[in-house]
Amino acid sequence: MSEDKRTRLSNLIFYIALTIELVLMIAEKSEISLHDCESMVFKCTFALTVLAVIIMKHGKREWIAIGVIAAFTFICWRFFSGKNELLRFSMFMIAARDIDLKKVMKYIFYVSLAGFALIALLSVVGVLGNIYMITDYGRDNAQELRYVFGFGHPNTLYGCVFALSAMWMWIYGQKSRIISWLLALAFNVAICLLSKSKTALAICIIMFATGLLVRYWNKIAECRIIYILTALVTPVFCVAFSVWSACVSYIPRYHQEMKCHNFISAIDELLTNRIHDLYRGNERHAGAIETWKLFSDRMSEETFDMGWVRLFYWYGIIPAVIISLLVILLIYICYKKKDAMTLVIILSLSIYTVVEATFVSRFIGRLFIFPIAAIYLWEFFSRDKIKEERS
Structure with a gap:
């Protein structure tokens, strides 16, 4: 099979998997219960993305990289957290290698727009929700x-x-x-x-x-300082604030006499008790710093609002640090490409994830930034050299 045919076929399979994930995400956002079929759908879309990756033409370096990523995320799943999201997400991003990024983003946008509008309409007319x-x-x-x-x-x-x-x-x-x-x-x-x-x-x-x-401001994309500041805020400040929140989450309830109590309580009140709930939200104090592990375990199932904390709690410190470093790398790629608008999206998503865990989820359909991240990372890791190797 020619490389052109391989590309068309793998892209078709990718779009099928993406469509299934988007429909599942839209249904999950509504008040439809999908707990009985989620796992089966995830297995189906994972199989499709793996098939798309296999159909693609790869050089030795690329196969080695894919093997390392698959092995690491498989180990995280089977031997530690029991959550297969990192494996599914990585295969999805690898399968996105040859897509037309603009077309895919428009496809995600319009499918999501139609689905969300339908949810709102059904509630207004009294059918659902x-x-x-x-x-x-x-x-x-x-x-x-x-x-x-x-x-x-x-x-x-x-x-x-x-x-x-x-x-x-x-x-x-x-x-x-x-x-x-x-x-x-x-x-x-x-x-x-x-x-x-x-x-x-x-x-x-x-x-x-x-x-x-x-x-x-046309020239702002040329200003190095905006990329440096974004790298400091995203995820350095976001992660640092989340770590601090996990560390002090027990204080508002159990250490009223501490001098720092008023400061912590004031911030916690602004965040609608999100910091406090990391400790008192459940019996295991899920989210508090003492529940974090290098690699998370199968007991780490609880949910809470603070997204960066959930990332560390659900998947472990090492996987979360790797993800944080990839975010910084994406910011660097934006700097090299002079892409300030993607920088805005990364900044907004990172700050949003401090207080909301919407994008720390099992649902690929929620993570609209994945295709952008996939293409930018592929381009950064010497894609031209890999193409020469394939030929």
Whole structure:
């Protein structure tokens, strides 16, 4: 089989796997229960991505790299965490090697947009899901009303809007007029107000402010300082703050007399008890620093909101550090490519993940940045040399 045919076939299989993952993700965002079929779907899409990788033409160096990645993620799964996400994610990104990045991102954007719009529509017409929910969201108000539009939780609602906005920004932001930017911003602010999420509003302002700066200051992509600052914030500050949160998570409840209590409590209150809940959220104190391991174990199943902490807790310190280093590498690649808009997406995602674990998930469909990361990493690791080796 010629290399051109191999590429077309592997890309077709990749799109099939991607479509299945997107449909699963959209259904999971709604109030449809999918627990009985998730595992089977994940196995199916994993098999498809492995098939796509096998069909591709690879040189020796490439096979060695694939083998090392597969072995490491397999060991993490079978011998430590019992979670196969790292293996599935890595195979998905390897299978993305020959895709047309712009086309794939547009495909993810429009499929997600259609799916999320359908969820909202079904809730509005009363077919599936609530338009709003009244409950205690951790703010000592049992009668708090927040809009969800079929997504089950107000934070889930904005998480979807955030993902769509980030994808729109990456695909169309550089060429869109100010009116389009302002309309997108207004829609985000409206959803933040309806969902009553202060955190979402802060993230929204950061993302659009930096995005507009990149859009209208043409030379900012040439400024080295923005890449350095982003590398310091993402993930250095994000990880450092998350580690600190895991370390002090027990203090608000058990050390009221400590001088630092008021400072910690003030931050915890801003984050709606997210730091506090790392310790007191369950009997195992999942998320607190004493539960972190070099490689996580099969008991590490609990969930909580702080995404970077969940990354370390679910998969272990070593895998999480490797992921953090890959994020820094992506920032460096953005610098080499003078790609400031992707930098905005990385910055926004990293800050968002400090307080929300939406993108630390089993669902590949949530991780819209994977194709970008895959192509950029392939290009960085001497893709031209690998092509010469294949030929």
